[in-house]
Amino acid sequence: MRALGRPSTTIPLLLSLILIPLTLGMTFWWTPEDIDQGLSQKIFYLHVPIALASYAAFGYGAVCAALYLWKRTDDWDLRSYVGVHSGTIFGTLVLLTGPIWAKASWGVWWNWGDKQLNVFLILFLYYCAYFMLRFSLDEGERRRAASAVFVLLGVGLIPLSFLAVRIAETLIHPSVFTTTGAAMPSSFLLTFLVGLAGMLSLMALLMAIELRGKRAALRVLELQRRARGEDA
C-alpha cells in the first residue's frame, strides 16, 4: 500500500501541551465570571471547541472520502476512517459535556429545544452507523467505496439537519432560550479561540497517531501474507 506522506506528531503534540493548559489557565484566572450563569459557563471553553473540532474531523473525513473515490488510493480511505473515528470520539465528549452544562445552567440534562444539541445527536447517530457499515463488509475495494459514499452523504445531512431543526422550531418548540447578542467581552473570545486551537491540535495529534498505527497494522498483515507465501 502506498502511504501518502507521514503526518507529523511533534508539532501537534507541542501545540496541545502548550495551548490546552493555557486555555484552562485563562478560563479560571483571566476571564470574568458570567453574570447569568456564573461558574458553570466556563465549560463553554471546553465544550464548544470540542464540538467544533469534532465537526472539523467529520469534514476532514468527508474530504478524504471524496479524494478516495477520485484517486482510489487506499491511504485516503484510511485517512477518512481516522477522521470519522476521531470525530465520533470527540462527539461522545460533546454529548457528555453538553448535558453537564445544560443541567448547570438550565436545570435539565437534555433540552429538546436546543438546536445545536439536536443536530449533534442526529449526526452522532449517523456516524456511529458508519462503523457498523464498515465492519460488516469484508475488507477490500467494495468496503472502501461504500464507506466513502456513506461519509459523503453526511455532507448533505449536516446542513439539512440544521435546516430541518430550524424549520421545525417554529411549530414544535416555541423558542424558550433566546441567545443573547454578540456582546462577548474580548477575554471570552480570546480564551475561546485559544481553546479551539488547542482542541484542533489535540485532534490532529490523535489522528496522526491513529493513522500511523493503522498503517503499521496493514503493513504487518501484508508481511504475514508474504511470509506465508501468498503473493500480496
Place this chain on the structure above:
Amino acid sequence: MIRPALAIARVKLVLELRRREVLFAMLLFIAATIVIVHFALSGAGAGGERAAAGMLWAAVVFTAVLGLLRTFAAESEDGALDALLLAPIDRAAIWFGAALAQLGFLIVVEVIAVPVWWLLFFQHGGPRILPLVGALVLADVGIALVGTLAAALALGARTRDVLLPVLVLPLLIPLVLAGVTATYGAFGEESDVLRPLGFLALYDLVFAALAWGTSEHLLGD
C-alpha cells in the same frame, strides 16, 4: 438512463404482483405500528391531532424500512445483480429503478393506510388534504431515494438486514421532522406549510444529486 430504470422498476412491480412478498407485509406492519404507537401514547392524554400526526409519520418511516429490506433481495438471491451489473447500462439506472419501485410500494401502502388513519383519528375536521398529500409524496420520494441508496451500500454486508435500518433511520430524521412540521401546519394556516414542503423538496434534490454523483461506486464490482 431513464428507459433501463423504468424497465427495472417494472420488473420489480410485476414480480411483486406475482409473489406478493412485500406489499401485504407493509400494510399489516403499518397498521400494527399505528396501533402500537397509539397505545404507547395513550397515557399522554391531550396531544390529540398532533399525536395522530406523529403516529402517521413514525408508522410511514418504519414501514418504509421494512419494505427496503427486500429491495435488492430478488437480485442478490438469483445472482441477477451480477447480470445487471454486466449489462451496458448506467449503474445509476439500477439504483434509480429500484428507487422508483420502492416509491410505488410506498404510495400504494399510503393510499390504503392514510384514509384509514384519517377515519380512526378525525371524525370531525382533520388536516387540510392538499398539504398533507404533498408532504407525504415529497417524503416518499426522499425515503425511496435515500433508502435505496442505503440498501445498495449494505448489499454484500454480512449483517445486511440489521445494518439497513441503522443506516437509514438517522438519514431520515430531518425528513420526519419536516414531515411532522408540515402536518402540524396543515392543521393551521396556509403559510406554515410552505417552508417544510420546500425543505422536503430540497432534501429530495440534495440526496438525488449525492446519489447520482456516487452511484458508480455503489453496487459491487
